[in-house]
Amino acid sequence: MTSRRAHPFMPNDTAARQAELLATLGLDNVEPLFAQIPAAHRQSALPDLPPALTSEVELARYLKQTLARNRPATDSLSFLGGGIWQHHVPAVVDEIVGRSEFLTPVWGTPSSDFGRNQAWFEFTSQLGALLQMELVGLPVYSWGAALGQAARMALRLTGRQRLLVPAAMCPQRRAVLDGYAGSADPALHLVVEAVPCDAVGRIDLAALAGMIGADVAAVYYENPAWMGGLETSAAALAELAHAAGALVIAGVDPSCLGVIAPPGALGADLAVGTIQPLGIHMHAGGGVGGFIASADDPRIAAEYPTLLNSLATTVDGRMGFGLMLFHQSSYGSRELGKDWTGNSTYLWAIAATAYMALLGPEGFAELGRLILARTALLADTLAAVPGVTVPVTRGLFKEVVADFAGTGRDVASINAALLDRHDMFGGIAIDTHRAIFAVTECHSEADIARLGAALQAVLA
Incomplete structure (x- = not known):
């Protein structure tokens, strides 16, 4: 750890300033301020943090380098779902x-x-x-x-x-x-x-x-x-x-x-x-x-x-x-x-x-019917891939379970190949061989056909 000093972005971080604040509150230490937090939820010592980034230039550079490692799902064809979906936002x-x-x-x-x-x-x-x-x-x-x-x-x-x-x-x-x-x-x-x-x-x-x-x-x-x-x-x-x-x-x-x-x-x-x-x-x-x-x-x-x-x-x-x-x-x-x-x-x-005001009752019905149709198409497309099993193909909304056990491949390697070779995010892994693929109104029939072709190529 580096020596204790004020952080450039935290003006109340100096020892003198903390002492002044405590004196104003009539306290000798900060413990009464945190009495409601159970002991099990506290750290007994400060973590071994890296040195502070003391300039805005360094901070901006670090954040840009970190963000550059991200690969947004919306920049590729994505079949991720499970709670966060790619819906159209007017x-x-x-x-x-x-x-x-x-x-x-x-x-x-x-x-x-x-x-x-x-x-x-x-x-x-x-x-x-x-x-x-x-x-x-x-x-x-x-x-x-x-x-x-x-x-x-x-x-x-x-x-x-x-x-x-x-x-x-x-x-x-x-x-x-x-x-x-x-x-x-x-x-x-x-x-x-x-x-x-x-x-x-x-x-x-x-x-x-x-x-x-x-x-x-x-x-x-x-x-x-x-x-x-x-x-x-x-x-x-x-x-x-x-x-x-x-x-x-x-x-x-x-x-x-x-x-x-x-x-x-x-x-x-x-x-x-x-x-x-x-x-x-x-x-x-x-x-x-x-x-x-x-x-x-x-x-x-x-x-x-x-x-x-x-x-x-x-x-x-x-x-x-x-x-x-x-x-x-x-x-x-x-x-x-x-x-x-x-x-x-x-x-x-x-x-x-x-959003709800824009769609209205008819809009929600249209949205639901479209997603139901896309989900059924996705289920049929996945089931048509050699070695892939889809346990249920109807009565589904947005999500389809695909079992890759028959292909001899695991979900992690399949998803890695889809992303590296076909610029698409596959399904969320349930376990080693099963994944959930999701579609919304943002997915066209051509998108789903592209997934089917990509999976056949990856598994060939």
Whole structure:
């Protein structure tokens, strides 16, 4: 380690400045400021960091060299999916979210926030109409974060501690859920158990019936599943869960809601999912937006950790927009709130609002039909490649599972060859020989044919 000195971009980093700040607070050391952080989450010593980049020139050079190593999926033909997809984002969406009225404000006065609150209300209203659920919170960081918070809502609502989820879940989403499930208080700890699924991620109802009991807080299913299967037994699953007194949490990709029944019509008590398909580009390094929705039940509303937007009649008889149940959030009550939520994705609510307004009901139906057709074509194309097995070719949305065991090749080597020789990103590996390939409205029939030809060349 280099000697301790002020960092050029951190003006409060000198020892003298820190001593002054502590004296102002009436403290001898910083420990009281971090008392809420458990000891297990702290480092006992500083990591062995490289020397600081002390000039802006050096910093700019380093960042440019680092970014130059990146290969954006959008610059090639990409069949990556699994939670972040390459959807078309209309130019007007980028124009709207780039406007200073939405881009720069975080919090202001009730009068200055009026327009933004109205836009947020439009977001919750439109998404609620898609989901057939009346109450929608402002977005959280991701689908996984939404699921974790909804699971904790179910624990508080039922007093039960078991959560049943599909065995075939996105590993990253499951990891986020497991993080939310843990608690130092045994009474608040969630036990997450996996229910067997079929080859495309749909829950086995017979297995679920054998696992469910009076101690289950909620059953979670995804429609479509991570592996692409459309959950045709969602209503029966809800009946089974409700008979045991458990809640039902539905995980939903909203881009399919123009062609499948919404969770509100299938008996779900809570719905979670991602808003990334609703006008948000593929990107990394930050949240892409997850949602929580439910019926407008005061008992459920009282457990929301998110910001909730509402309207009311003003004193002069007009319509006003604002936040409700603010005290439940971490903004209103800090660590005493229902859960932690942050504002890094609120701009994406504006993007989603513009996108949903542009598409309208017919647009969502057209989008869904196109993706269904492209998915079926992708399944047929993959199944036609010698040695490749596709377990299910119909009843899929966006994602198709391909098994390469019969080719004698593993997914990693196939994907490397596709990228190096054909400038395309292949599917996400499930295991050594299976991968999930994804398509959206951005993929043409020619793109899918090109993938089929490339795979045949790679595997020849």
